[in-house]
Each structure stands twice: as C-alpha cells, then as structure tokens.
Amino acid sequence: VRQAIAILDSGVGGLTVAKELMRQLPLEQIIYLGDSARAPYGSRPADEVRSFTLQVVDYLMQVQPKLLVIACNTATAIALEDIRARVNIPIIGVITPGARAAIKTTRTGVVGVIGTEGTIRSGAYEKALRKISPNLRFAAAACPLLVPLVESGRYSREEALEAVRFSLEPIRSRDPEMDCLILGCTHYPFLHSIIQEVMGPHVTLINSAEETAREVSTVLYHKGIQIRPGDPPDPPRHRFLCSGDPQLFHRISEQWLGSPVIVDAIAWQAIRSS
Ligand code: DGL
Numbered sequence: 001v002r003q004a005i006a007i008l009d010s011g012v013g014g015l016t017v018a019k020e021l022m023r024q025l026p027l028e029q030i031i032y033l034g035d036s037a038r039a040p041y042g043s044r045p046a047d048e049v050r051s052f053t054l055q056v057v058d059y060l061m062q063v064q065p066k067l068l069v070i071a072c073n074t075a076t077a078i079a080l081e082d083i084r085a086r087v088n089i090p091i092i093g094v095i096t097p098g099a100r101a102a103i104k105t106t107r108t109g110v111v112g113v114i115g116t117e118g119t120i121r122s123g124a125y126e127k128a129l130r131k132i133s134p135n136l137r138f139a140a141a142a143c144p145l146l147v148p149l150v151e152s153g154r155y156s157r158e159e160a161l162e163a164v165r166f167s168l169e170p171i172r173s174r175d176p177e178m179d180c181l182i183l184g185c186t187h188y189p190f191l192h193s194i195i196q197e198v199m200g201p202h203v204t205l206i207n208s209a210e211e212t213a214r215e216v217s218t219v220l221y222h223k224g225i226q227i228r229p230g231d232p233p234d235p236p237r238h239r240f241l242c243s244g245d246p247q248l249f250h251r252i253s254e255q256w257l258g259s260p261v262i263v264d265a266i267a268w269q270a271i272r273s274s
Contacts, residue, residue, distance in 0.1 A: 002227065003066035005030050008053070017069060017186055018030055021216060024213045029227075029236035031239045032239065033056055034240070036245065046118065049075060054086065069093075072186055073124075077122035090223065094212050095124050095125060097211035103132050105179075109137060111180055112181040113184045114168070139171055139174040146164065150188075183205055189209060241266050250263045
C-alpha cells in the first residue's frame with residue numbers, strides 16, 4: 001500500500017523514531033509533523049496537550065496515511081485513547097514499546113524512567129510496566145529542562161552536560177540496583193551519550209524508537225499494508241512539516257537524519273478557521 005506513515009511530535013523529538021523507521025522500513029514513505037510552535041507539550045495542562053494533539057492528528061489525516069505513530073510520550077500518555085476513538089487507522093504510541101524494551105533488558109527488575117512533567121504525572125509508564133511485570137521496582141523523574149535544549153539545537157556536550165547532570169540527580173542515586181533507564185521522551189535520544197555518561201556504564205538506556213519501529217513493522221505486515229518493492233517511487237519521498245521556525249527544524253533534522261530534508265512550514269490559524 002502506497003500511503004504514507006504519519007508521525008507526530010511536539011517538535012524534533014519524533015525524528016528519533018522517524019530515523020529508526022527509515023532504517024527498519026526503508027521503502028516506506030513518511031510524513032512528519034513537528035508542532036514546534038507549541039513545544040514543549042510536557043509542561044502544559046493535559047487538556048491543552050489533548051486538544052493540540054487532536055488538531056495535529058486531524059491535519060495529518062488529510063493526507064490519508066495508512067498508520068499513525070504518536071512519536072511523543074506526552075501525547076501518547078494523555079491522548080492515545082482519544083486518538084484511537086477519533087480515527088480509524090492503526091495508531092501506535094511510544095509508551096508500551098518502551099516499557100516492553102525495558103522489561104526485556106532489566107536483570108535486577110529495577111527500572112527507571114525519565115520524561116516530561118506530563119508523562120511522569122500521568123503514571124503511564126508505571127501502568128504499562130506493571131501490566132507486563134507487576135513486581136518491578138520503579139523510579140521516575142521529570143526533566144523539564146531537557147526538551148527546550150534539544151528544540152533550540154543546543155544538545156552538544158558543552159551546552160547540555162550541566163542541565164543533564166542536574167536533571168538526572170534525583171534518579172541517579174535513587175536505587176543502586178537500577179540497571180536500565182527508559183528515555184521516556186522522544187527528544188532524549190539527542191542527549192543519549194551525555195545521559196549515558198552521567199548515569200554510568202552499569203545503566204542501559206532504553207530508547208523506545210527501536211521497539212516502536214519494530215511494532216510499526218509488525219502491524220503493517222499483520223494488516224498486509226506494507227509497501228511492496230516496485231510499489232512506490234524509490235527511494236520514498238518523505239515530507240516534513242513544522243509549525244515553528246522551519247530553518248531551525250531543517251538544521252536539526254538534517255543533522256539528526258544525516259540526509260537532505262525539505263521542510264514545509266504550516267500555520268495553525270489557517271487550519272483553525274477552515
Ligand atoms: N517529545 C515529546 C515526548 O516524548 C514531548 C516533549 C515536549 O514537548 O515536552 O514527550
């Protein structure tokens with residue numbers, strides 16, 4: 001099936017999922033929407049996150065994608081069920097895949113998670129983890145300083161180390177048996193090596209992007225809607241839409257994806273009145 005896979009995030013974070021999808025499913029076409037104008041979502045009230053997310057979903061549905069990836073933990077935690085009730089295509093969030101990956105990885109049964117205030121407040125990770133493994137020990141911390149750093153392109157070691165150290169302090173010393181830490185925000189893989197440096201080598205970082213892409217692949221094949229060789233223009237022409245500063249989004253996305261990217265700016269006023 002030639003239709004695209006749609007991906008949404010509050011900004012550039014979902015590119016970590018997009019990159020993994022491009023690696024695992026190189027023939028599939030992606031349409032990505034980063035709502036940078038309104039990022040971060042993580043410190044906003046749940047109702048606002050829900051209404052922004054549904055607006056982004058409605059926008060993306062205009063291109064009739066075959067599957068939608070909510071590549072934002074905050075939006076997944078708050079709005080996944082509302083989105084499922086609204087649209088009739090397969091919807092994949094990032095929380096269950098991340099929880100599953102952590103459970104596969106931990107040896108001690110002590111799992112940490114870092115995320116935005118909205119994600120941590122929702123308790124969605126704890127719920128997802130306990131559903132699979134009720135006796136896990138669990139620790140969580142919100143790290144509100146990190147998304148703005150990534151969104152503004154300041155994620156180099158020199159620029160981000162202090163903020164990462166400060167943000168991880170509450171979780172770093174919580175439980176010496178913690179052997180894996182879920183990066184429960186799609187922006188955090190941009191800071192992967194700095195987070196690893198601060199946590200130390202005995203903690204495995206879980207990036208839900210890989211597991212999410214695997215789930216997308218499983219669902220596409222299960223439903224028989226994967227692209228078949230010869231189907232699409234080859235290589236696929238991905239589309240990137242951004243509600244904020246397109247130049248900044250362009251710079252970060254090319255740097256992260258390592259290939260040329262064309263970014264189209266979108267304006268919400270036009271959509272609200274339509
Ligand atoms: N990247 C998103 C997440 O995974 C949201 C970050 C934000 O906008 O606060 O939660």
